[in-house]
Amino acid sequence: MSKLGRPVNAISPTRSEDFPQWYQAVIAAGELADQSPVRGCMIIKPWGYAIWERIQRELDFRLREKGHENAYFPLFIPLSFLEKEAQHVEGFAKECAVVTHHRLEANGDGGLVPAGELEEPLVVRPTSETIIGAAFAKWIQSYRDLPLLINQWANVVRWEMRTRPFLRTAEFLWQEGHTAHATSEEAIAESEMILDLYRQFAEELLAIPVIAGRKPTAERFPGAVTTLTIEALLQDNKALQAGTSHFLGQNFALAQGIRFSDAAGAQQFAWTTSWGVSTRLIGALVMSHADDNGMVVPPRLAPVHVVILPVAKGDADPNVVLTHCERVASELRLCHFRGRPLEVKIDTRDSAPAAKFWSHVKRGTPIIVEIGSREADGDSVTYHVRDDEPRSKFSVARSHFVESVTDLLDGLQLRLLQRAQDRLSRGTVAVHSQAEFVARFEASAPGFVTCFAADTGSYQELLKQLGVTPRCIPTREVGRCIFTGATDSPLTFFAKAY
Amino acid sequence: MSKLGRPVNAISPTRSEDFPQWYQAVIAAGELADQSPVRGCMIIKPWGYAIWERIQRELDFRLREKGHENAYFPLFIPLSFLEKEAQHVEGFAKECAVVTHHRLEANGDGGLVPAGELEEPLVVRPTSETIIGAAFAKWIQSYRDLPLLINQWANVVRWEMRTRPFLRTAEFLWQEGHTAHATSEEAIAESEMILDLYRQFAEELLAIPVIAGRKPTAERFPGAVTTLTIEALLQDNKALQAGTSHFLGQNFALAQGIRFSDAAGAQQFAWTTSWGVSTRLIGALVMSHADDNGMVVPPRLAPVHVVILPVAKGDADPNVVLTHCERVASELRLCHFRGRPLEVKIDTRDSAPAAKFWSHVKRGTPIIVEIGSREADGDSVTYHVRDDEPRSKFSVARSHFVESVTDLLDGLQLRLLQRAQDRLSRGTVAVHSQAEFVARFEASAPGFVTCFAADTGSYQELLKQLGVTPRCIPTREVGRCIFTGATDSPLTFFAKAY
Numbered sequence: 001m002s003k004l005g006r007p008v009n010a011i012s013p014t015r016s017e018d019f020p021q022w023y024q025a026v027i028a029a030g031e032l033a034d035q036s037p038v039r040g041c042m043i044i045k046p047w048g049y050a051i052w053e054r055i056q057r058e059l060d061f062r063l064r065e066k067g068h069e070n071a072y073f074p075l076f077i078p079l080s081f082l083e084k085e086a087q088h089v090e091g092f093a094k095e096c097a098v099v100t101h102h103r104l105e106a107n108g109d110g111g112l113v114p115a116g117e118l119e120e121p122l123v124v125r126p127t128s129e130t131i132i133g134a135a136f137a138k139w140i141q142s143y144r145d146l147p148l149l150i151n152q153w154a155n156v157v158r159w160e161m162r163t164r165p166f167l168r169t170a171e172f173l174w175q176e177g178h179t180a181h182a183t184s185e186e187a188i189a190e191s192e193m194i195l196d197l198y199r200q201f202a203e204e205l206l207a208i209p210v211i212a213g214r215k216p217t218a219e220r221f222p223g224a225v226t227t228l229t230i231e232a233l234l235q236d237n238k239a240l241q242a243g244t245s246h247f248l249g250q251n252f253a254l255a256q257g258i259r260f261s262d263a264a265g266a267q268q269f270a271w272t273t274s275w276g277v278s279t280r281l282i283g284a285l286v287m288s289h290a291d292d293n294g295m296v297v298p299p300r301l302a303p304v305h306v307v308i309l310p311v312a313k314g315d316a317d318p319n320v321v322l323t324h325c326e327r328v329a330s331e332l333r334l335c336h337f338r339g340r341p342l343e344v345k346i347d348t349r350d351s352a353p354a355a356k357f358w359s360h361v362k363r364g365t366p367i368i369v370e371i372g373s374r375e376a377d378g379d380s381v382t383y384h385v386r387d388d389e390p391r392s393k394f395s396v397a398r399s400h401f402v403e404s405v406t407d408l409l410d411g412l413q414l415r416l417l418q419r420a421q422d423r424l425s426r427g428t429v430a431v432h433s434q435a436e437f438v439a440r441f442e443a444s445a446p447g448f449v450t451c452f453a454a455d456t457g458s459y460q461e462l463l464k465q466l467g468v469t470p471r472c473i474p475t476r477e478v479g480r481c482i483f484t485g486a487t488d489s490p491l492t493f494f495a496k497a498y
Numbered sequence: 499m500s501k502l503g504r505p506v507n508a509i510s511p512t513r514s515e516d517f518p519q520w521y522q523a524v525i526a527a528g529e530l531a532d533q534s535p536v537r538g539c540m541i542i543k544p545w546g547y548a549i550w551e552r553i554q555r556e557l558d559f560r561l562r563e564k565g566h567e568n569a570y571f572p573l574f575i576p577l578s579f580l581e582k583e584a585q586h587v588e589g590f591a592k593e594c595a596v597v598t599h600h601r602l603e604a605n606g607d608g609g610l611v612p613a614g615e616l617e618e619p620l621v622v623r624p625t626s627e628t629i630i631g632a633a634f635a636k637w638i639q640s641y642r643d644l645p646l647l648i649n650q651w652a653n654v655v656r657w658e659m660r661t662r663p664f665l666r667t668a669e670f671l672w673q674e675g676h677t678a679h680a681t682s683e684e685a686i687a688e689s690e691m692i693l694d695l696y697r698q699f700a701e702e703l704l705a706i707p708v709i710a711g712r713k714p715t716a717e718r719f720p721g722a723v724t725t726l727t728i729e730a731l732l733q734d735n736k737a738l739q740a741g742t743s744h745f746l747g748q749n750f751a752l753a754q755g756i757r758f759s760d761a762a763g764a765q766q767f768a769w770t771t772s773w774g775v776s777t778r779l780i781g782a783l784v785m786s787h788a789d790d791n792g793m794v795v796p797p798r799l800a801p802v803h804v805v806i807l808p809v810a811k812g813d814a815d816p817n818v819v820l821t822h823c824e825r826v827a828s829e830l831r832l833c834h835f836r837g838r839p840l841e842v843k844i845d846t847r848d849s850a851p852a853a854k855f856w857s858h859v860k861r862g863t864p865i866i867v868e869i870g871s872r873e874a875d876g877d878s879v880t881y882h883v884r885d886d887e888p889r890s891k892f893s894v895a896r897s898h899f900v901e902s903v904t905d906l907l908d909g910l911q912l913r914l915l916q917r918a919q920d921r922l923s924r925g926t927v928a929v930h931s932q933a934e935f936v937a938r939f940e941a942s943a944p945g946f947v948t949c950f951a952a953d954t955g956s957y958q959e960l961l962k963q964l965g966v967t968p969r970c971i972p973t974r975e976v977g978r979c980i981f982t983g984a985t986d987s988p989l990t991f992f993a994k995a996y
Contacts, residue, residue, distance in 0.1 A: 034633065037579070038620065041572035043633055046648070049569050071547050074539035075622075075653055075669050076595070079602070079610060081535070089602075089610065097574070098599040098612040099622065102657040104577070104591040112577060112587065114596040114619050116657075121612050122536065124573075124597065124622070135532065135541055144848055150544070155573055155653065159600040159614075171573050350642055 009292040010362050010390075019236045024165070026286050029362040030295035033165045040163040040170030044279065047363055050303035051282055052173065056153060058205050058301070059175065059277070062197055068149040068177060073131050075155075076122035081130040084255040088129065091222020095159040097124040097170075124157040129223065129248070129274055132178045133256040140180060140270060143262050147190070148180045166283030167240070167498050174278035180258055180270040184249070187271035188226075191247040194275045195228040198243040206281060207298040207416040208232050208288050209424050210242060211448065211493055213474030216455045221274075225249035231471045231493065233424045234287035237445035239471050239495035242284050245275035283498075289416050295364030296386050298416050299409035300338050306367045306405065307360050308346045311353045316373035322348075324376035328369065331402045337409050361390060366412055367405070385412055424448075428493075434462075434482050441466045441496070449494045452479035454486040463494070471495050507790035508860050508888075517734045522663070524784055527860040528793035531663045538661040538668030542777065545861055548801035549780055550671065554651065556703050556799070557673065557775070560695055566647040566675060571629050573653075574620035579628040582753040586627065589720025593657040595622040595668075622655040627721065627746070627772055630676045631754040638678060638768060641760050645688070646678045664781030665738070665996050672776035678756055678768040682747070685769035686724075689745040692773045693726040696741040704779060705796040705914035706730050706786050707922050708740060709946065709991055711972030714953045719772075723747035729969045729991065731922045732785035735943035737969050737993035740782050743773035781996075787914050793862030794884050796914050797907035798836050804903065805858050806844045806867045809851040814871035820846075822874035826867065829900045835907050859888060864910055865903070883910055922946075926991075932960075932980050939964045939994070947992045950977035952984040961992070969993050 011029055015022045027033050032048035044052065060070070076099060082089045099122040101114035125131065132150065140148060157171050166172075177194065181187040199212045210230040220227040224246040232240045252258065253269040262268050289296040299305060308325045312318040325346050335342045347356050353370070360368050361384075370382045370393070382395045385408055396404075427447025431437045440446045453459060453470065462483070463469060472493045481489035509527055513520045525531050530546035542550065558568070574597060580587045597620040599612035623629065630648065638646060655669050664670075675692065679685040697710045708728035718725040722744040730738045750756065751767040760766050787794040797803060806823045810816040823844050833840045845854050851868070858866045859882075868880045868891070880893045883906055894902075925945025929935045938944045951957060951968065960981070961967060970991045979987035 034636070036572045036629070037632055038572040038574050038576060038629070041574060043572065044570040046567035046569045050567075052570075053568065069544035069548075070551065071544045072542040072550075072671065074534045074536040074541065075655065076536050076539060078536060082602075083610060093602040093610060096600070096602050097597045097620070098602065099595045100598045100612055101596040101619075102594070104580075104587075104594050104596065104621070112581060112591060114598055121599075122595070123602070131534070131536070134535055138532070157573065173570065 010294050010358055011292050014292040015235060022292070023286060026290045026294055026362075027165050030286075030290075031363060032282065032286070032295065035165075038170075040160055042165045042169050044173075047303070048282060051285070051297060051301060052279055054301045054303055055205075055281055056175070059201055060151075060153075062201065063151050063175070063177065066149070066193065066197070068151045068179075070151050070153065072152060072154070073128055073135065075125055077125050077128070077131050079121050079123060081134060082123055084130060085223045085252060087251075088223035092126045092158070096126060097157045097159055098122070099124065125154070126156055126158045127274070127276075128152065128154070128156075128176055129178065129252050130256070133252045133258060133272070136178070136180050136270070136272070137257045137259070140258055140260050143182050143260055146180060146182045146260060146270065147186060149177075150179065151175055151177045164283070164498070166279055166286070168280075172279050174276050176274060176276040179273045180253070181272070182260065182262065182268070182270065184271050187249075187273050188247050191226070191228055191245045191273045191275065194245040194273070195230065195243075198230050198245065198275075198277060202230055202232070202242060203417065205298065205300050206285060206288070207300075207413055207420060208242065208284055209417065209421045211424075211472050211474050213472040213493075215244075216453075216457075216470040216473060216492060218457045218460065219470060221246045223248060223251050225251065229472055231495075232284050232288065233427050233447055233495070234284070234498075235423070236287070237427050237447040237496075239448065239493075239497040240280070240284055240287070241471070241497070242281060243275070243277040246273060248272045248274060288420050290364065291387070293390055294362030296416065297364040297366065299366045299413045302343070302364075302366050304343045304345050304365055305337060305409060306332055306342065306344045306369055307365045308344065308369045308371060309353055309356050309360075310346065310348065311370050311372035313372060320376050321371055321373060322346075324379075325371050328371065328381055328398060328402070331398075332405060335402065335406055337406045342405065357384075361386065366409055369401075383408075387412055387415060432482065437482060437494075438462075438466065441468050441494075447495065450491060451482045451494070452489040453492040453494075454481040454484045454489040455492070456484070456486075459483045467496055468494050469497050471497060508792050508856055509790050512790040513733060520790075521784060524788045524792055524860075525663050528784075528788075529861060530780065530784070530793065533663075536668075538658055540663045540667050542671075545801070546780060549783070549795060549799060550777055552799050552801055553703075553779055554673075557699055558649075558651075560699065561649050561673075561675065564647070564691065564695070566649045566677075568649050568651065570650060570652070571626055571633065573623055575623050575626070575629050577619050577621060579632060580621055582628060583721045583750060585749075586721035590624045590656070594624060595655045595657055596620070597622065623652070624654055624656045625772070625774075626650065626652070626654075626674055627676065627750050628754070631750045631756060631770070634676070634678050634768070634770070635755045635757070638756055638758050641680050641758055644678060644680045644758060644768065645684060647675075648677065649673055649675045662781070662996070664777055664784070666778075670777050672774045674772060674774040677771045678751070679770070680758065680760065680766070680768065682769050685747075685771050686745050689724070689726055689743045689771045689773065692743040692771070693728065693741075696728050696743065696773075696775060700728055700730070700740060700779075701915065703796065703798050704783060704786075705798075705911055705918060706740065706782055707915065707919045709922075709970050709972050711970040711991075713742075714951075714955075714968040714971060714990060716955050716958065717968060719744045721746060721749050723749065727970055729993075730782050730786065731925050731945055731993070732782070732996075733921070734785070735925050735945040735994075737946065737991075737995040738778070738782055738785065739969070739995070740779060741773070741775040744771060746770045746772060786918050788862065789885070791888055792860030794914065795862040795864065797864045797911045800841070800862075800864050802841045802843050802863055803835060803907060804830055804840065804842045804865045804867055805863045806842065806869060807851055807854050807858075808844065808846065809868050809870040811870060818874050819869055819871060820844075822877075823869050826869065826879055826896060826900070829896075830903060833900065833904055835904045840903065855882075859884065864907055867899075881906075885910055885913060930980065935980060935992075936960070936964065939966050939992075945993065948989060949980045949992070950987040951990040951992075952979040952982045952987040953990075954982070954984075957981045965994055966992050967995050969995060
């Protein structure tokens with residue numbers, strides 16, 4: 001506590017004290033999510049959900065620009081569908097929620113028990129390749145129907161044993177793209193285009209720089225030929241897979257009969273892709289940008305850019321203050337930031353100004369404006385930008401603030417990206433021997449460790465001991481494997497990861 | 499078939515030949531939805547989903563304006579939660595999908611069986627009063643936290659035995675609003691405000707006039723004190739419940755402990771409401787506006803307002819035609835219709851112009867423009883408005899078309915509403931005796947039959963025989979019950995219904 005009796009930091013514990021607990025505290029204090037009574041499931045609170053809606057809006061626009069259309073497929077997948085692709089079902093069988101009954105009946109004891117057993121159990125979708133593939137098989141007849149470019153915004157369920165809000169939950173929200181193409185080349189190009197779109201989205205909107213590349217063989221999506229990934233490095237120097245794009249070859253087309261007649265009239269199997277990002281991105285935002293005072297929302301993603309707090313002290317006329325608040329708000333709302341009108345809220349809740357100020361700090365609103373009788377009389381505003389020290393507030397003329405507000409937002413967005421880029425650069429180190437590799441990972445915060453490594457899984461046992469996973473092969477660069485000595489081994493990024 | 503070998507109507511059977519089959523055919527031909535391999539679940543195809551997204555966008559805006567915030571709650575509801583409100587669980591127990599296992603394992607026979615039995619079964623949400631109520635109990639402490647106004651966009655599951663796309667499916671998409679208030683009056687006012695919002699939305703956007711009022715006692719939502727409803731009358735003169743708003747009294751607050759301390763510090767139970775509309779509205783659109791040539795999408799709801807077909811015949815230069823198409827499209831895109839820029843598509847698919855024309859008729863695109871070399875040379879367009887005869891096409895100067903396009907759209911929207919209003923007026927008849935009531939419902943297409951009827955359920959047995967339900971009590975008007983003779987019986991709307 002400071003001498004004034006106010007906590008020095010709004011979040012306890014701090015990052016350095018206990019990073020995992022700090023993460024939970026930021027989510028609670030920032031009103032992003034709440035625990036639910038359902039094992040492994042979370043409640044996404046209005047502020048967290050508004051951030052998700054911003055992610056949806058921006059990403060949806062970019063996907064449409066590339067010709068993708070949204071559709072909706074069933075939540076339930078018949079067990080027999082999942083069984084069609086052997087690797088796929090193998091990958092998901094251990095974490096499926098299974099519906100076996102379709103009603104409840106009294107157990108005679110005042111309670112209810114499942115009744116009406118289903119002939120075939122239904123799996124709550126962990127992902128939709130099989131059910132969407134079955135539809136594709138019906139919809140695609142001719143090469144004229146290709147490419148077929150479909151996206152779905154949906155909830156999915158994977159029964160995780162160890163959960164963490166946003167990063168790993170039994171139910172989560174995501175978009176899953178599914179496309180079919182006439183040639184292998186086109187499908188590969190699609191999967192690469194989407195990876196680049198995800199990379200740009202992460203950097204430009206989320207202010208999260210990422211390493212983009214392909215997953216080593218052992219880390220592929222079950223049923224994929226190639227899995228591409230974007231990997232972020234968080235403030236605790238752990239990596240996070242933030243989005244994936246899969247080239248599925250003809251695996252699902254063969255399993256489900258996705259066929260088309262080509263221009264010469266011959267029957268061919270299609271080539272498919274799938275790709276997705278999820279509410280996990282909100283976890284990535286917290287672990288990338290939040291600080292010991294709470295959440296920091298990048299301005300380009302913020303549901304609210306500026307919140308205005310009326311601060312009527314003593315015998316000040318609250319109406320005069322409120323009128324000035326409304327004038328500032330309406331002028332700000334005429335400004336545009338990155339293609340959309342500025343979102344401005346006046347917080348008229350019935351509680352103490354300091355409590356309100358701190359609540360918006362903890363939520364990560366980019367700019368907080370305070371207006372009292374001094375500001376009303378002087379036609380000025382007092383503002384705070386979220387990544388400054390909490391006590392740091394500037395008083396400027398109203399007109400000056402309105403003119404410069406988009407620069408303030410751009411500045412914050414840029415600083416967040418630069419800090420994350422600096423962290424990524426500092427946190428990425430090349431090693432040239434197995435001993436050096438091991439030494440790095442015995443340190444507490446190693447970040448990304450890069451080296452040449454044969455993609456044969458020979459390092460699996462060592463990695464298991466170290467709690468490390470291979471994250472990504474970003475380039476075509478090859479060299480001598482530090483584990484096996486094999487030449488032509490790809491440059492690989494390793495990290496401890498979520 | 500006509501002499502030209504083209505079907506006289508694009509949809510077979512027609513409405514008069516077989517209304518239920520016509521409905522299915524419109525949905526298939528209009529690419530609104532597809533059957534799925536999962537019992538009772540449908541696939542919402544891109545065009546159908548785009549209409550749903552328009553419904554979401556417009557309704558979401560109106561709900562936000564009234565102060566509601568979106569959030570997201572778990573898909574799964576523990577059985578014990580559902581059991582807390584006796585009427586509620588009674589109402590949903592017979593149609594619940596129940597998750598009992600959390601993984602699959604090999605059965606030794608090459609197949610998979612459910613494994614990992616859950617200690618407590620989870621119900622896939624049929625509605626979320628119980629799980630959201632539990633969160634409200636946690637979030638609400640003081641009168642300052644009220645009203646709490648939450649909305650959720652989600653999928654829900656009700657295991658229906660007889661399903662019909664959009665109107666009744668095992669899984670459907672909806673919004674569910676849940677609010678808590680300090681007083682009974684405020685909660686009642688909320689439920690009434692929402693009903694009026696739904697009514698306006700149906701009339702202004704969907705062009706569907708409705709009867710708004712309260713449900714008779716026996717038709718209430720399980721757990722509600724009062725259920726308000728909007729009821730549409732479809733082209734087969736059957737009624738459809740298109741949206742409901744429930745005043746829940748303190749039933750759920752008592753069951754779940756939603757308490758607050760009032761201004762005097764005393765503990766009180768809150769008063770709650772819930773309300774929703776679903777993808778059923780798309781079924782209502784089809785059954786209200788579609789004709790024997792397919793879907794008709796009201797312009798204010800249309801994902802695409804104008805589709806342009808390049809028609810390059812014989813030795814016409816396709817580039818000249820396409821250039822004219824693009825000029826028309828870009829001028830149209832500068833127009834605004836009801837607050838949003840006109841959505842214009844150029845259909846360059848590689849298929850015959852006539853096939854393309856008919857595909858857009860069947861999808862219900864409001865205006866179809868054809869541009870060939872004659873239009874390119876003459877700086878004109880040829881257009882068709884969806885509710886005209888299919889052969890009816892007008893050629894006008896480009897500039898004239900661009901100037902009048904929003905009037906054409908307004909005209910179509912208005913005609914759809916007027917036709918539906920006429921049908922509702924013609925289809926609503928008052929009766930004054932039980933004999934007259936029975937005679938009406940023995941006719942094939944009775945529409946709404948109105949009469950005074952005691953809200954005691956005394957008419958239930960008769961209605962069951964006739965296949966009729968009481969739909970709505972829209973006013974405070976009372977009179978002598980035609981079934982029991984009881985005075986002060988409310989004026990009630992009856993109909994055969996979906």
